Amino acid sequence: MGKTVISAPPGVPFVDITRAFEAPREAVFRAWTEPELVVQWLGPRKYHMEIERWDARDGGAYRYLHVDDAGNAHGFHGVFHGAPTPEAMVQTFEYEGAPGHVSLDSLVLEEHDGRTVARLHSVYQSVADRDAMVEAGMGDGVTEGFERLDELVGRLAAVA
């Protein structure tokens, strides 16, 4: 299994995510661009993902929802810039819980010996936007572990 490497250098509004996959580039590209495949992996486990629109061509729009068991929906939308290719897939991204805060995401897929390395680079409007957007876009508690951790850290801070 590949290792996800994420860096968010201080002072610049970027996030870089790198991950290797045991699959040829064409398969990874399909999984990233075909809506019936995207819906199978892009949603966090605790949400049900619904794709409302997915038009992967220059100027085409996308919109999808992450819906929790209680029916609460979190919407995300954006536009593809340039026809997506394995060398370059560029799109805007906005979480509807924070309208007007938009990132520009580009994805490059590189194949080496049958493995594919995905490099995702996101540019935000400011460092503050980056930190807030990432936090908000993850939803309310990615895993139970995080909720417990927040609670614990709060209590540790109180006794310290």
Added chain:
Amino acid sequence: MFQNGAIMDSQPIRPDQLSAVFSALGDATRRAILLRLAEGDRSVAELHAPFAMSQPAISRHLKVLEAAGLISRRRRATARLSHLEAEPLREATAWLARYQAFWDERFQQLDALLTALQAPPPSPAGEPAVED
């Protein structure tokens, strides 16, 4: 939200340690032990007292916390003291660490999908794993 960028640097967080931290925190007894250690170092006997649990059971929990880097242990005379290590907790609460776990989860699902995409075609009687 964080006031400055001091908690962030370009060092990737080790995914193995991060998952060990979250797994360790998934247990109520271990969280209670960490809270006790926030007041000061404690021996197994001291930690065992407030819990309806045997000392060997407490020792097993301490081993899990130690493996996750959340505590360290040292000897004082005949007792072995446990000490709270705050750094992994701080790392794990930074949004960068959460984001790491967020993408790890997605990418594990993508791994499974890619495996299914590359699987040989199913037998005529079988259901295809992935619709084309």
